Amino acid sequence: MTGGRGLAAVALLVLVGGAIFGAVRPTPRPWLARRDPPPAGAPAAKAVDELLAARWAESGISPAREAEDLAVLRRLTLALTGTVPSLEEIRRFEADAAPGRLERWTGALLEDPRSHRYLAERLARAMAGSHLGVFLVYRRDLLVDWTAERLARRQPFDATVREMVSSEGLWTGAPQVNFVTSAVVDGQVDADQLAARTARAFLGVRMDCAQCHDHPFADWKQTQFQGLAEFYGGLKPSPLGLERKAPGAGDGEVPFGTNWLPGKGRPRERLAAWLTDPRNPHFARATVNRVWGLMFGRPFAEPVDDVPPAGTPGTEVLDVLAQDFARHGHDLRRLVVTIASTGAFRLSSEVPENAPRGTLEKAWAVFPVTPLRPEQLIGGLLQAGSVRTIDRDSDLATRAIRVLREKSFVTEYGDPGPDELSERPATVAQALLRMNHRLPGEVLDANPFTSTGRISLIAGDASRALEAVWLALVTRRPTEKERERFLPWLASARWEERGRVLGDLAWALFNSAEFSWNH
Amino acid sequence: MEPLSLKLSRRSLLSAAAAAALLPRGVLGAAVGAAAPKSLLVIWLEGGPSQLETWDPHPGTRIGGQVGSVKTRVPGLEIAGLYPRVAEQVHHLSVIRSLVSKEGDHERGTYAVKTGHRPEGATVHPSLGAIACHEAPMVERGLPAHVSLGKGQWPARGGFLGPSLDAFRIAAPGTLENLAPPAAVPSQRQARRLEALHAVEEGFRPAPARHREVVDGALAMMGSSKTRAFVLDDEPRSVRAAYGDHPFGRGCLVARRLLEAGARAVEVTLGGFDSHAANHEAHREAAQVLDPALSTLLSELAARDLLRTTVVLVTGEFGRTPVINVAGGRDHWPTGFSCLLGGGGIAGGRVIGQTDPSGAKADPASAVPVEDVAATVLAALGVNLRLELDTPEGRPIPVTKGTPIRRLL
Numbered sequence: 001m002t003g004g005r006g007l008a009a010v011a012l013l014v015l016v017g018g019a020i021f022g023a024v025r026p027t028p029r030p031w032l033a034r035r036d037p038p039p040a041g042a043p044a045a046k047a048v049d050e051l052l053a054a055r056w057a058e059s060g061i062s063p064a065r066e067a068e069d070l071a072v073l074r075r076l077t078l079a080l081t082g083t084v085p086s087l088e089e090i091r092r093f094e095a096d097a098a099p100g101r102l103e104r105w106t107g108a109l110l111e112d113p114r115s116h117r118y119l120a121e122r123l124a125r126a127m128a129g130s131h132l133g134v135f136l137v138y139r140r141d142l143l144v145d146w147t148a149e150r151l152a153r154r155q156p157f158d159a160t161v162r163e164m165v166s167s168e169g170l171w172t173g174a175p176q177v178n179f180v181t182s183a184v185v186d187g188q189v190d191a192d193q194l195a196a197r198t199a200r201a202f203l204g205v206r207m208d209c210a211q212c213h214d215h216p217f218a219d220w221k222q223t224q225f226q227g228l229a230e231f232y233g234g235l236k237p238s239p240l241g242l243e244r245k246a247p248g249a250g251d252g253e254v255p256f257g258t259n260w261l262p263g264k265g266r267p268r269e270r271l272a273a274w275l276t277d278p279r280n281p282h283f284a285r286a287t288v289n290r291v292w293g294l295m296f297g298r299p300f301a302e303p304v305d306d307v308p309p310a311g312t313p314g315t316e317v318l319d320v321l322a323q324d325f326a327r328h329g330h331d332l333r334r335l336v337v338t339i340a341s342t343g344a345f346r347l348s349s350e351v352p353e354n355a356p357r358g359t360l361e362k363a364w365a366v367f368p369v370t371p372l373r374p375e376q377l378i379g380g381l382l383q384a385g386s387v388r389t390i391d392r393d394s395d396l397a398t399r400a401i402r403v404l405r406e407k408s409f410v411t412e413y414g415d416p417g418p419d420e421l422s423e424r425p426a427t428v429a430q431a432l433l434r435m436n437h438r439l440p441g442e443v444l445d446a447n448p449f450t451s452t453g454r455i456s457l458i459a460g461d462a463s464r465a466l467e468a469v470w471l472a473l474v475t476r477r478p479t480e481k482e483r484e485r486f487l488p489w490l491a492s493a494r495w496e497e498r499g500r501v502l503g504d505l506a507w508a509l510f511n512s513a514e515f516s517w518n519h
Numbered sequence: 520m521e522p523l524s525l526k527l528s529r530r531s532l533l534s535a536a537a538a539a540a541l542l543p544r545g546v547l548g549a550a551v552g553a554a555a556p557k558s559l560l561v562i563w564l565e566g567g568p569s570q571l572e573t574w575d576p577h578p579g580t581r582i583g584g585q586v587g588s589v590k591t592r593v594p595g596l597e598i599a600g601l602y603p604r605v606a607e608q609v610h611h612l613s614v615i616r617s618l619v620s621k622e623g624d625h626e627r628g629t630y631a632v633k634t635g636h637r638p639e640g641a642t643v644h645p646s647l648g649a650i651a652c653h654e655a656p657m658v659e660r661g662l663p664a665h666v667s668l669g670k671g672q673w674p675a676r677g678g679f680l681g682p683s684l685d686a687f688r689i690a691a692p693g694t695l696e697n698l699a700p701p702a703a704v705p706s707q708r709q710a711r712r713l714e715a716l717h718a719v720e721e722g723f724r725p726a727p728a729r730h731r732e733v734v735d736g737a738l739a740m741m742g743s744s745k746t747r748a749f750v751l752d753d754e755p756r757s758v759r760a761a762y763g764d765h766p767f768g769r770g771c772l773v774a775r776r777l778l779e780a781g782a783r784a785v786e787v788t789l790g791g792f793d794s795h796a797a798n799h800e801a802h803r804e805a806a807q808v809l810d811p812a813l814s815t816l817l818s819e820l821a822a823r824d825l826l827r828t829t830v831v832l833v834t835g836e837f838g839r840t841p842v843i844n845v846a847g848g849r850d851h852w853p854t855g856f857s858c859l860l861g862g863g864g865i866a867g868g869r870v871i872g873q874t875d876p877s878g879a880k881a882d883p884a885s886a887v888p889v890e891d892v893a894a895t896v897l898a899a900l901g902v903n904l905r906l907e908l909d910t911p912e913g914r915p916i917p918v919t920k921g922t923p924i925r926r927l928l
Contacts, residue, residue: 131626186623192639206912208639303912349725357725369725414682417643422911426729427683429663429697431737436697441704485718489711504708508715513730514723 041338044324049343051316056365062355063365067348069093071519072102074475076340078372078518079295080106080115083379086389087451087472106340110333113152114391119332120148121375122294122420126201126305127164128182129418137181137237139171146175157287157330158276161202165272169241180268181237188236195229202275204286204307207255220255227253231271276330281310284322288335292321293421295339297370297518298361304421317364349519369519371426374413377434377516378406384473384510385443387451405439412437426516434511444506446499452506456499462490469502473509555828556655557863557900558778559648560820561786562771562813562833564805565671566793567628569839569849570857572802574598574609575616575874582841582878585799593868601806604814610868611817611826612833612861613927617872617883618892620837620853625793628836628853629673635893635919642910646675647832647896648784649684650918653677654902657783661743663687664783668770671788679910686786692770693751698741713738748776761815767808771816778825792835796846820862830863830899832892841878855883860892863899866927890921898923 056063073093077085085093093105109115124144132140150160164179171177183193196208207225234249235242244250250267254260260277262270276283289307293299300318301307308315310322325335339345349367351357360366372380382405383390413433416424434440446453451472459465466486470478478486486505493501509515564573569584576599577583587600592610602609622628627638634644645653648665657664667674667686677684689696700709716734720726740746751759751772762768770787777785789809794801813833820826838856839849855874861867873884894904897919904923907915 134624185627196639306912351725369727412688414685416682419643424682426727426733427685428733428736428740429683429685429687431733432697432740435734435737436700436741438701441701479722481722482719486715500708501711504712505715507712508719511712511716511734512719512723513726514719517725517727517730519725 041324041328041334042341044320045338045341045343047320048317048338051320052342052344052364055314055363059359059363061360061363061365062352064348064351064360064367066346067367068476069102070475071348072346073105075295075297075345075367075518076102076106076109078376078380079297080109080118080336081112081379082118082373082376083383083390084473084515085475086383087387087468088389090471090475102346103337103341106337110336112391113148116148116151117144119151119294120144123147123290125418125420126290127197128179129197130415131182131417133182134184137171137184139175139178140182142172142175143178143182146178151332154331154333157332158283159330161283162272162276165198165202165275166266166268168266171237171241174241177242180232180235180242183232184237189232189242191229191232191235192225194232195225198271198275199225199228200305201290202286203280203282204289204301204305205282206303206306224253224255228255228271231267233267278326281319281322282307284326284330285310285315285318287330287332288318288321288325290421291332291335292318292339295336295345296364296368298368298423299421300364302422367519369517370423372516372518373420374410374415375406376518377413378409378439380515381440381443381510382406384506384515385450385452387454387472409433409437409439431511434516440507440510444510445503452502453499456495456502462487462498465490465498465502466505469506470509473506474512474514556783557651558782558829559651559784559896559900560774560778560829560831560862561633561648561675561784562816562831563633563671563786563788564792564809564833564835565629565788565790566835567625567837567839567851567856568792568805568835569794569798569802570616570852570855570874571839571841571849572599572601572798572806574614574857574859576600577874577876577878580876580878582843582876584843586802593870596868596870599802599806601803602810602814604810605817608814608817608821609859611821612831612859612867613865613869613871614857614859615871615887615892615924616855616857616874617886618834618838618856618858618889619883619886620856620889623837623851623853625836625851626673628851632834632836632889632892633673633675634678635890635897635921642914642916643676643678644916645678645680645684645908646686647893647900648675648686648786649677649680650897650902650908651900652684652783653680653908654900654906655783657781660745661740662745662748662777662780662782663740666774666777666782666784667786667788668692668773669766669788670790671786672790674788675784675786679916680908681911686784689749689773692766692773692787693749695746695749698746698749700741745780748780748782749773751776758815758819761811763808763811763815765808768812771812775816775819775823775825778820778829779823794839794848795844795850796848798839798843798847798849826862828863830861830865830896832858832860832896834858834860834892841874854881855886858892860895860927864928865895865899869926871924871926887924888921890919891924892921894919894921895923895927898928 073085077083121144124147128143163176167174167176169177171181180189183190199205199207207220231250231252234244252267252271254274257280260279261274285307289299289301290304293304301315310319321338324338328334344364347367349369351360351366361368413430443450444452446456452469455465455468459468467477470476489501490498571577571582571584572586576586576588578586578588588597589600589603589606590597591606596614598606598609620628620631621637622631630638633646636644652664665684665686667688669692670690674688675686751769754772759772762772767789774785774787791801791805820829837851837853840852843849871885872887898904902918904919906918908918909915
C-alpha cells in the first residue's frame with residue numbers, strides 16, 4: 001500500500017473502528033430501542049422452570065449456575081442467525097444496562113431478517129430436506145424465501161403448514177407448492193417420501209420405518225403408513241401445476257384421530273386440516289421439540305422427529321410449551337422467546353464440581369455442549385473475521401462472498417442434511433479443515449479488511465486488542481491467566497508482527513473447543 | 520530384514536494360492552480374506568457415462584453414434600474405439616452391460632450405485648467404501664482409511680455409520696490440501712498457533728473430550744510420514760506422464776499409492792459425462808483423460824500384485840439413451856448401462872448382459888440391478904451379506920438387498 005492511500009485507509013478505519021473499540025458508544029439502531037419485548041410466554045416459561053426444578057429435586061441434582069449474559073448472547077445468536085455475535089453487536093448489547101436486556105435482545109433478533117432467513121432454512125430442511133431435487137419442478141430457494149417471509153410477517157405456523165401441504169398451482173408462482181414438488185422423482189410425486197416427511201416434520205413420528213416393516217417401538221403399521229401416503233397419491237407436476245393423474249387417488253386414511261379428518265374437500269386439504277387440528281397434540285409437540293432443538297443444539301426428546309406421545313412421563317415440558325404455542329396462534333416467535341427465557345436456557349454449560357455431565361445434561365440441569373453445525377461454524381468464522389455485523393446492510397460483495405464461502409465450506413465440512421438436529425460426532429477431517437483450510441487463515445489473518453487487522457490498527461494498547469479479539473471470537477473477555485500469557489506476545493511485537501500475533505491468537509481461538517462447540 | 524520377510528510372505532502366499540487352486544473357489548476367498556482385508560477402488564464417472572461410447576458400443580447401428588470399436592484381449596469383447604489403451608488392460612476386469620437402476624436423477628442415481636440402496640425416508644445408507652472401513656477397520660494410523668479424490672459432487676459418505684466414515688476429500692489430487700498448514704504459514708507461526716491453542720483449551724472447562732481427540736488425531740495425521748502417499752514428487756516423471764498431467768490422472772496415481780500404503784477404500788472422480796448435448800464430443804474429451812489414466816492404473820495395479828487384494832469398480836450413476844436427441848446429445852438412461860468390475864477375487868475377462876443393438880428394447884438381457892453390483896463388491900470384500908447394521912436409533916438395516924453375481928465370484 002502506498003503512503004497516501006495507506007494513510008487515508010487508516011483514517012477511515014479509525015473513524016469506523018472508533019465506535020467498535022469503545023471510543024464512541026454506538027447508538028442503538030431504532031428497531032432495537034423501539035419496543036420492549038412483550039412478556040410473551042412468561043407463564044409457560046415459568047411452568048417449564050417449575051417442572052424442571054421438581055425433576056432436579058426428585059433426582060437430587062443441583063443444577064449448574066446461571067451463565068454470564070455474554071454466554072447466553074452467544075448461544076442465542078447462534079440459534080437464531082447461525083453466527084456468533086459481532087463485536088459491534090456485543091458493544092451494543094453491553095451498552096444496554098437496563099434489566100431484561102436478554103429478552104430485549106431476543107425480540108430484536110427475531111425482528112432481524114437474518115433470523116427469518118436462517119430459521120426458514122432450518123425449517124425447510126426439516127420439511128423438504130436439503131436436496132436440490134429436480135430443478136424444473138422444484139425451486140427450493142423459493143420455498144425458503146416464502147417461509148422466511150411468513151416468519152417476518154409473523155404468520156401462524158399451522159397456516160404455513162396447511163398452505164404447504166394443500167396448495168395447488170405452479171411451484172414458481174406459488175412457492176409453498178415446492179413442498180410437494182420437492183418429492184418429484186421421475187416426473188411423479190413420490191407419495192411415500194412426502195408421507196414420511198409429513199409424519200416426521202409435522203407429527204414427530206417416524207412412520208416411514210413402517211414403510212418396510214411395522215415400527216419397532218411404536219404402534220405404527222405398514223397399512224397406516226400407506227393410508228397416509230395415499231393423500232399424496234397420483235400427483236404429477238404439469239405446466240399448469242400439480243395434477244392428480246389417477247382419478248379416485250388421494251383417498252387417504254389417517255392413523256389416528258379419524259374424527260378430526262374433515263369429510264369433505266380435496267385430499268390434501270383434508271390432510272392439512274387434520275394435521276393442524278387443535279385436537280391433534282402431535283403437531284404442536286413436534287414443532288416445540290424442533291424449536292427447542294434449534295435453541296439448545298439438542299431437541300428435548302431425541303431424535304427430533306420421533307417424539308413420544310403426549311402424556312409420556314418426562315415430557316411434560318413439551319406439553320406445557322405445546323399448549324402455549326397452540327393457544328397463542330402457533331406463533332413461532334413467541335415460542336422462541338418463551339424457550340429463551342426459561343431458566344434452563346440461561347444455565348451455564350459448566351457442571352458443578354464432580355457432577356456427572358451426562359446426568360445433568362439429560363435433566364436439562366446444565367446447558368448441553370454440542371458441536372456447532374457446519375453452517376454455524378462457517379457463519380461464526382466469517383462473522384468473527386469482521387467487526388461489523390454481516391447482514392442485509394452489508395454490501396453485496398460481502399454478502400455474496402459469505403453465501404458462496406458458506407456453501408462450499410458446509411459441503412466440505414460435511415452437510416448433515418435434513419437430519420441436522422441429530423448430533424454427529426466431530427471428526428478428524430473437520431479438525432484438519434479448521435486448522436489447515438485456507439479460509440480461516442484468510443479471514444483471521446490481519447489485513448485492512450479483517451477484524452484482527454482493524455483491531456491491530458485501532459484498538460490502542462495491547463490489552464484492549466487482546467480483549468477485542470477474544471470478544472470477536474469467543475464472546476468473552478480473556479481470563480487473567482490468558483492475559484498474563486499472551487500480553488507479553490503482543491507487547492514485544494511491532495506493527496506488522498502485532499497483526500500476525502493477533503491473527504495467530506484468533507486462529508487458536510477458532511480451533512478451540514470453545515469456538516466450535518455450542519455451550 | 521524386511522525384504523526377506525516380504526519375499527517369504529510372498530512365496531508362502533503364492534504356494535497357498537497354488538494349493539487353494541485345487542479347492543473350491545469359496546474356500547480360497549475365505550482364506551485370502553482372513554489373511555488380509557481387501558480394499559475397494561471406485562473410479563467414479565460422474566454425470567452418467569454413455570454405455571455406447573464406453574464399454575458397450577454398437578458401431579454402425581442407428582443408435583451407435585460416431586464411435587467405432589476396438590478389440591480387447593478377451594475374445595469377442597470389443598469396447599468403444601475411444602479407449603484403445605483400456606482395451607489392452609480391460610481383461611483384468613469384467614464388463615457388465617446390463618445394469619439397471621430405478622433412479623434417473625443424478626443425486627438419487629449416485630446414491631443408489633454408491634450405497635446399493637434406493638434413497639428412502641431419512642435413513643442415509645453408508646457407501647460401499649464406508650462399509651468396507653467399518654467392517655475391517657484400518658490398523659495403519661496416520662492415514663485416512665476412506666479417501667475421495669477429485670471434485671465429486673456427492674462423494675462417498677458414512678451415512679448412518681457416522682461422519683467419521685465419510686470419505687476424506689482431496690479436491691486437487693497430488694497435493695496435501697488440508698493435511699498440512701497453508702504454505703504461507705511459516706513453521707514458527709504454526710508453533711505459536713499450537714502453543715496458543717493448547718493454552719486456551721486449558722481454560723475451557725466444559726471442553727468435550729471428543730474435541731481434543733479429533734485435534735490430536737488431526738495433528739498426528741499432519742505429522743505422519745504416511746501422508747506422503749498423497750504427493751507425487753517421488754514418482755518418476757515417466758509414470759506421472761503415463762497417468763496424464765491432469766487432476767484425474769494424478770488422482771489415479773495417488774489412488775495406487777494410497778492402496779499400497781494400506782488405505783481401505785479410495786474413490787477417484789472424473790466428471791464431464793452429462794452429455795445432453797454434443798454427446799460424442801463430451802465422451803471423446805473424457806476418453807482422452809480416462810483412457811491413459813485408467814489403463815495405466817490397471818496395469819500398475821496388476822504389476823504390483825494389488826489387483827489380488829483390491830476390488831475395482833468403474834462406473835457412473837446411470838447410462839445414456841440409445842436415441843440421440845436433436846442437440847446431438849443423449850439423455851439419462853438407467854436401464855441397460857455398463858460398468859467394469861473386477862479384482863479382489865472377482866473374475867476378470869467376462870461379459871455379462873447384452874443390450875439391444877437396435878435400441879428398441881429398453882430392458883437388457885440378463886439384467887443386473889445395481890444393488891447386485893453392491894452385493895458382489897461386498898461379497899468380494901469379505902463382508903457377510905446377511906449382516907444388519909444398526910442405525911444410531913437402533914434400527915437394523917440389511918447391509919445389502921442385492922444378490923451377488925454368481926458368474927463373477
